[in-house]
Amino acid sequence: MQHPRHIVITGASSGIGLACAQHLAGLGHSLLLGARRTDRLEAFCAEHTNCRFGYLDVADPKSIPAFIEEHASWLAHADGLINSAGLALGAAPLQTSLEEDLITMVDTNVKGLFSMTRAMLPFLLAHKRGGDIINIGSIAGVFPYRTGSVYGATKAAVQVFTHALRMDLGGTGIRVSVVEPGKVETEFSLVRFHGDAAQAKKAYEGYRPLRPEDIATTVAFMLAQPAHVTLQQVLVTATDQINATEVVPVTPL
Ligand SMILES: NC(=O)c1ccc[n+]([C@@H]2O[C@H](COP(=O)([O-])OP(=O)(O)OC[C@H]3O[C@@H](n4cnc5c(N)ncnc54)[C@H](OP(=O)(O)O)[C@@H]3O)[C@@H](O)[C@H]2O)c1
Numbered sequence: 652m653q654h655p656r657h658i659v660i661t662g663a664s665s666g667i668g669l670a671c672a673q674h675l676a677g678l679g680h681s682l683l684l685g686a687r688r689t690d691r692l693e694a695f696c697a698e699h700t701n702c703r704f705g706y707l708d709v710a711d712p713k714s715i716p717a718f719i720e721e722h723a724s725w726l727a728h729a730d731g732l733i734n735s736a737g738l739a740l741g742a743a744p745l746q747t748s749l750e751e752d753l754i755t756m757v758d759t760n761v762k763g764l765f766s767m768t769r770a771m772l773p774f775l776l777a778h779k780r781g782g783d784i785i786n787i788g789s790i791a792g793v794f795p796y797r798t799g800s801v802y803g804a805t806k807a808a809v810q811v812f813t814h815a816l817r818m819d820l821g822g823t824g825i826r827v828s829v830v831e832p833g834k835v836e837t838e839f840s841l842v843r844f845h846g847d848a849a850q851a852k853k854a855y856e857g858y859r860p861l862r863p864e865d866i867a868t869t870v871a872f873m874l875a876q877p878a879h880v881t882l883q884q885v886l887v888t889a890t891d892q893i894n895a896t897e898v899v900p901v902t903p904l
Contacts, residue, residue: 655701656680656874657728658783661709661767662736664691666837667787670863671733671870676702678871683722683729685709686736709736709763710755719770726774730782733870734764734809737787739802739843753801760805765812781824781878785870786813788831790886794895806831810884817883826881828873833888833895835861858891858898 658675662668664686672684676699684692685707692704705721708714719726737760740752768784775782791799792806810829817827840851866887873882891898 656731657683657725658731658733658874659683659685659726659729659771660733660735661685661707661764662734662787663695663704664688666735666839667832667835667863667866668733668735669695670867671735672699672702674864674867674871675874680731681728683725685718707736709767710758712766715763715766715770726771727777729771729774730778730780731874732768732771732775732782732784733787734767734785735787736763736767737805739791739799739839740845742798742843744798745800748801756801756805760802761808764809768812768816775825776823779824781826783874784813784816784825784827785873786827786829787866788813788829790831790833790888790895793831793886796895799895814883817881824878828882829884830866830869830873831884831886832861832866833886833892834898835863835866837863858900859889860892861887861889 658680660668660672660682663672663684672682672695676682679701682702684695684702684704686692687706687708689704689706696702696704703725705718707718738756740756741748764786786809788809789806791803792810795803813827813829820827834855836855840854841848844850869885869887873885876882891900893899
């Protein structure tokens with residue numbers, strides 16, 4: 652086994668963040684989990700002795716420093732950050748989209764991820780043992796699609812941030828990477844469609860989407876690379892997904 656790591660995961664209450672927590676806890680790593688639905692994090696940590704959690708709303712400028720302060724002594728050992736907290740809201744052209752959705756996406760996916768990462772850097776730099784920052788971007792940030800202008804732009808920002816931060820951190824041994832998933836069956840679509848379960852279900856019908864565990868194993872593979880190897884940018888889709896929006900099922904389901 653790799654030596655145990657101390658890894659912070661944002662958005663760990665659901666989907667990709669939760670799958671990363673499950674997979675990495677199973678590998679014996681120590682985890683600090685953040686999200687707004689702490690009841691879910693509490694339930695997870697009750698079953699995993701190497702995990703702790705805290706309330707974290709990355710879109711709230713006061714929440715990040717409070718989370719950091721609360722866990723400062725644990726964070727002194729931190730050598731990993733997985734930024735999974737994020738969301739899409741709505742699937743309408745910009746002209747009929749909601750202003751509040753736009754603001755929440757930018758506050759969460761862009762400002763939240765930037766500020767969370769910045770707040771973690773003093774800890775990641777202090778021990779001089781290197782580390783990993785893995786940002787969950789999206790295929791939407793690589794290949795734009797109709798009705799995805801704001802969400803795609805937030806994820807394009809995550810990609811550019813990743814590559815520029817790697818330059819800022821050159822020589823420190825901190826690897827900075829972005830994982831850009833295609834369609835993954837999580838609560839993502841339920842959130843996107845404002846709780847409309849029927850519409851959310853349709854997003855994953857007629858083909859075989861990725862499971863959040865598929866992204867977790869990708870993240871674990873990245874973390875497990877020897878220190879001199881960085882997987883800078885990993886675009887992962889279901890085999891049935893041929894571009895940002897189209898699916899062609901390989902075989903009947
Ligand atoms: N599913 C896909 O098809 C897909 C594809 C490409 C990229 N992604 C990206 O993958 C990441 C994870 O999404 P998912 O698919 O796992 O969706 P999900 O199941 O809805 O999980 C999203 C997570 O983000 C957290 N979150 C949302 N807003 C937050 C905030 N303000 N502060 C802290 N945590 C917040 C949620 O926790 P709380 O609500 O408890 O705070 C939840 O744990 C996102 O960045 C998303 O953009 C998803």
